[in-house]
Amino acid sequence: MAKCLKPICAENHVEGNQFLQGVIAMPARRTLEKEQIDSLRKLSDYSENELLKFHGFGKNTISKLKNYMKENNFSFKNQ
Template sequence: MTSDKSLKVCEKGHKFYKSSECQSCPTCDKENKPKSGFLSKLSSPARNALVHEGIDTLKKLSKYTEKEILKIHGIGPASLPILRTSLEEAGLSFKK
């Protein structure tokens, strides 16, 4: 079985293999993972997707519907319960 993964190097010089066009470096993702807050509870792809869209607070997240969030590349259905709970704990919810 052949692998379709290609060697990539991030701007910090970390080497990693990815099969997709995603340039996200696993080492940098670990270094950049927040210690607390709702973003710390998400997978790297989901966290990076939200930050890339400028959604870095629960207040900003509450301006979107669940459907809109799911359309963002990198966000999957497994992220929704985490996001929903985080919003509820802050007295917020997804836009209806």
């Protein structure tokens, strides 16, 4: 039986960008990193519909982002 239950991928993954950690799931965060969206200001340049086209983004992620952005005085671009 294995001594360690921690996934190997989590152990080997080097996390460089902490942007939105704890707010949205890792697949969506990786997509933002790939698109070079690393601040709320850059995120506010996108509409909800544009973000829904990205991998890892669904209604739940958009809802979490919308709340987080509102708390920090940002909003998505109008359609």
